[in-house]
């Protein structure tokens with residue numbers, strides 16, 4: 001079911017490997033919010049070019065710095081050299097130094113082409129996108145440095161990974177033994193207060209049934225809090241599914257390497273799972289098969305199309 005979007009705004013709905021790209025048409029400042037995953041950079045560029053119909057992109061705004069939201073920054077900047085990149089406050093030093101651990105790319109085994117930023121968004125400030133001012137709101141939980149963009153005039157929220165039609169992103173900080181569930185609850189409370197008529201999420205289709213989505217997300221966060229292992233379980237499955245989407249096929253040895261990387265950083269994973277990465281790989285390969293996401297071919301796990 002497709003919903004009616006505000007004029008001058010276009011959602012390039014991508015999927016789960018790449019985040020959605022939200023294009024704002026404007027004679028002066030054509031802008032895109034979030035740029036997808038690096039391996040799909042050529043497709044991102046082609047989609048943005050088609051959307052802009054010959055106009056040059058002038059600005060990229062990122063909701064957060066996860067690889068599936070900023071992976072197209074470098075390729076877009078190469079194609080549109082005068083394009084400015086604005087990132088949320090918090091990790092700008094990590095971007096300047098390109099610290100792949102703080103930027104999450106090393107612990108998640110994900111790839112992101114290096115880019116430089118031209119400016120930093122101001123929390124509770126506004127950014128002009130198309131014909132309207134959008135407020136930059138904090139959206140801790142999935143990523144404590146993430147922001148959402150809110151336009152009261154349009155009753156529209158760009159929610160990033162704080163709220164999807166069904167659920168929200170993994171609460172990563174909890175995997176490192178730092179609080180995150182409560183902060184996600186606060187973000188959901190903020191969304192409930194705003195009472196958007198339309199939400200444009202980071203993944204999946206835009207939706208208008210916001211109240212029930214928030215309600216479901218709130219009960220999901222409670223369910224995760226009741227047993228934090230559930231969050232770790234989801235994280236491991238999501239990590240593996242993401243890697244499989246990016247590569248189509250992974251050997252058990254490659255999966256073991258991925259988990260070994262993430263074990264180095266994730267205290268909860270160390271607590272709850274076998275220490276042996278090979279054992280861990282075998283266990284989650286079976287789980288993805290059972291979920292119907294992948295099938296086994298000898299020592300390889302293959303993404304089902």
Ligand SMILES: [Zn+2]
Pocket residue numbers: 064066069142143161169
């Ligand atoms: Zn994310």
